[in-house]
Amino acid sequence: MDDVVIEVDGLRRSYGEFEAVRGISLRIRRGELFALLGTNGAGKTTTIEVLEGLQPATSGRVRVLGLDPVRDRNSVRPRTGVMLQHGGFTGALTVRETVEIWRSLTVRPQTTAEVLDLVDLGDRMNVAVEQLSGGEGRRLELALAVLGRPEVLFLDEPTTGMDPASRRRTWDVVRELQKGGTTVLLTTHYLEEAEVLADRVAIMRGGSIVATGAPEDVVRTLPARISFRLPATDALPDLPHAARMVDGDRVTYESRQLQSDLTRLLEWANAADIRLASLSARPATLEDVFLDIAADHDLTDQHAEPEAAR
Numbered sequence: 001m002d003d004v005v006i007e008v009d010g011l012r013r014s015y016g017e018f019e020a021v022r023g024i025s026l027r028i029r030r031g032e033l034f035a036l037l038g039t040n041g042a043g044k045t046t047t048i049e050v051l052e053g054l055q056p057a058t059s060g061r062v063r064v065l066g067l068d069p070v071r072d073r074n075s076v077r078p079r080t081g082v083m084l085q086h087g088g089f090t091g092a093l094t095v096r097e098t099v100e101i102w103r104s105l106t107v108r109p110q111t112t113a114e115v116l117d118l119v120d121l122g123d124r125m126n127v128a129v130e131q132l133s134g135g136e137g138r139r140l141e142l143a144l145a146v147l148g149r150p151e152v153l154f155l156d157e158p159t160t161g162m163d164p165a166s167r168r169r170t171w172d173v174v175r176e177l178q179k180g181g182t183t184v185l186l187t188t189h190y191l192e193e194a195e196v197l198a199d200r201v202a203i204m205r206g207g208s209i210v211a212t213g214a215p216e217d218v219v220r221t222l223p224a225r226i227s228f229r230l231p232a233t234d235a236l237p238d239l240p241h242a243a244r245m246v247d248g249d250r251v252t253y254e255s256r257q258l259q260s261d262l263t264r265l266l267e268w269a270n271a272a273d274i275r276l277a278s279l280s281a282r283p284a285t286l287e288d289v290f291l292d293i294a295a296d297h298d299l300t301d302q303h304a305e306p307e308a309a310r
């Protein structure tokens, strides 16, 4: 049986008249890494804050580790780690002092050296927090979130402001924690981050979940793309599983069967001794799906019109 750690049923959260989260439902299993994605204002932070017990639900049911995060806060809190979008540090304290204070508030904490090594801040222990770079500050927040070896970890945009090397280091830390059985709920605006890390994603828009599943399954809802440049006068082949779009000398096929359509195209080009300049073929990405959803209109409007419709 699935070991469900986070349960959300029909969650709604309003601020006055405005409904920021409009009846979402989720199940997240132990050891799973789940990413909440969505445009600015889609309701991700609100959702994660309700799960953290920082805000009450307006209606619906929420359980973390089988407990109500608001009513059972004292039981849930020691078993969860929280990295907020904007943590509050006292800038004059050193990194070591900051960790020591948090250690004194944490049940069974890791040692200061352990946790700072984990996030690669071991050599910054005696630096005042206000002197850390933005990315180092985020890593310190991550260290504090994982100090108590949480069973559930909430990460709200954990890698914002990090350079690519820090981001990858953070991904490694998150993967290690997940391997150890930690359940992770993450929000991010970096689609690549979700594609690399997440077992499952949910894309939110306007307070609702509009797509959910494993990244590869969500991506499969959109066709792959084959594109190249060819002078407009050349005849073009029909590919059996693809719609063709032509924009000047740029030709794009949206294909539901990339391998067979690409094979057909290359056979055609070879037989006719045609060189396909700037040829590229790639499956859709999570970013494509995200942009498609964010744009809120269908594929034929978003891309160039299919040739047949002209």
Ligand SMILES: Nc1ncnc2c1ncn2[C@@H]1O[C@H](COP(=O)(O)OP(=O)(O)OP(=O)(O)O)[C@@H](O)[C@H]1O
Binding pocket: 015, 018, 020, 038, 039, 040, 041, 042, 043, 044, 045, 046, 047
């Ligand atoms: N305390 C509040 N009072 C009133 N409205 C709020 C409050 N907090 C959030 N909102 C509104 O609720 C909506 C959802 O906000 P939320 O922060 O959950 O979105 P988000 O998906 O996390 O966005 P972002 O990607 O920009 O962080 C937004 O329209 C926001 O303006």
